[in-house]
Amino acid sequence: xxxxxxxxxxxxxxxxxSAETTPVQAALNRSERGTVEIFEQYAEGLGGLDGFxxxxxxxxxxxxxxxxxxAPALTQVPFLLRGQGRRMGIFATRGPRRVNPIGLSLVxxxxxxxxxxxxxxxxxxxxxPVIDLKPxxxxxxxxxxxxxxxxFDSVSLVDGVTPADLGRAGSAAEAAES
Amino acid sequence: xxxxxxxxxxxxxxxxxSAETTPVQAALNRSERGTVEIFEQYAEGLGGLDGFxxxxxxxxxxxxxxxxxxAPALTQVPFLLRGQGRRMGIFATRGPRRVNPIGLSLVxxxxxxxxxxxxxxxxxxxxxPVIDLKPxxxxxxxxxxxxxxxxFDSVSLVDGVTPADLGRAGSAAEAAES
Numbered sequence: 001x002x003x004x005x006x007x008x009x010x011x012x013x014x015x016x017x018s019a020e021t022t023p024v025q026a027a028l029n030r031s032e033r034g035t036v037e038i039f040e041q042y043a044e045g046l047g048g049l050d051g052f053x054x055x056x057x058x059x060x061x062x063x064x065x066x067x068x069x070x071a072p073a074l075t076q077v078p079f080l081l082r083g084q085g086r087r088m089g090i091f092a093t094r095g096p097r098r099v100n101p102i103g104l105s106l107v108x109x110x111x112x113x114x115x116x117x118x119x120x121x122x123x124x125x126x127x128x129p130v131i132d133l134k135p136x137x138x139x140x141x142x143x144x145x146x147x148x149x150x151x152f153d154s155v156s157l158v159d160g161v162t163p164a165d166l167g168r169a170g171s172a173a174e175a176a177e178s
Numbered sequence: 179x180x181x182x183x184x185x186x187x188x189x190x191x192x193x194x195x196s197a198e199t200t201p202v203q204a205a206l207n208r209s210e211r212g213t214v215e216i217f218e219q220y221a222e223g224l225g226g227l228d229g230f231x232x233x234x235x236x237x238x239x240x241x242x243x244x245x246x247x248x249a250p251a252l253t254q255v256p257f258l259l260r261g262q263g264r265r266m267g268i269f270a271t272r273g274p275r276r277v278n279p280i281g282l283s284l285v286x287x288x289x290x291x292x293x294x295x296x297x298x299x300x301x302x303x304x305x306x307p308v309i310d311l312k313p314x315x316x317x318x319x320x321x322x323x324x325x326x327x328x329x330f331d332s333v334s335l336v337d338g339v340t341p342a343d344l345g346r347a348g349s350a351a352e353a354a355e356s
Contacts, residue, residue, distance in 0.1 A: 009278075099187050138321075143232045144205075
């Protein structure tokens with residue numbers, strides 16, 4: 001079980017158990033389904049969520065590559081730059097090895113019933129702890145224009161791509177990044 | 179000073195000191211400028227961020243209305259529904275009184291230099307602790323279609339709107355929500 005310093009509100013259920021073979025982003029794996037099981041004591045907080053098509057899943061990604069008491073390197077080679085071996089500052093990546101390993105996944109909501117949420121868009125391992133859930137609101141969550149997206153603009157973002165597809169990590173410090 | 183159970187990577191500097199008169203979302207206040215001061219020991223993590231036009235600012239909103247040891251109500255009246263007095267489950271709102279008071283603000287990056295980030299889009303109080311910073315990536319962060327946005331679709335989202343503009347909170351349990 002993962003150690004999370006925050007109250008956990010639920011758990012993600014997916015068919016994924018290995019980070020290396022899990023797609024790097026929900027949006028690159030829109031068809032795969034998963035479930036969020038919200039703990040019973042928080043289920044009342046889901047009221048109204050069924051009116052939304054998308055939500056932000058905030059998770060605690062305290063797996064799989066490093067002991068959580070080891071500070072992550074401030075520059076790392078993202079998954080998507082493994083081929084080039086290029087390093088980036090962690091705050092210019094979406095990778096899991098961060099000062100606070102918070103995952104931000106945009107998922108499509110399919111069914112919200114009781115304490116369970118069926119969603120599409122899987123980039124999370126089975127058992128990942130959920131720390132927050134927020135509705136996607138177009139007006140709040142989309143830029144007013146087509147933005148520059150840094151180094152992501154120069155890499156190919158292939159549906160379903162996993163770290164394993166992108167070559168081996170060069171070293172522990174260059175571990176799993178999206 | 180705010181108590182945050184996670185390592186804090188920096189602090190937000192804005193001209194705002196009262197939640198009631200601070201716009202409820204960055205996207206509804208796109209012209210106002212602020213700064214993120216990343217602590218020196220994390221500055222190297224900003225490398226590459228200057229290539230992005232937008233970023234997600236993840237903050238710890240442990241202010242202002244409730245002692246942090248009091249569990250937030252699971253249904254609350256959001257700021258934007260104060261007029262109607264309608265309650266929503268907290269996971270269907272973007273309000274600050276959550277199990278984990280994590281703020282998610284989409285800000286426009288203007289200048290990234292050393293350990294400082296000038297941005298536009300202010301919905302945060304001066305001094306708010308920053309717990310993570312992620313680049314906005316259109317392919318990851320936008321739904322594949324125009325989504326339903328639940329109760330937000332039936333309220334007017336006026337630029338610059340603040341809680342104070344929306345009427346008084348009915349009770350402590352109905353406190354500040356966006």
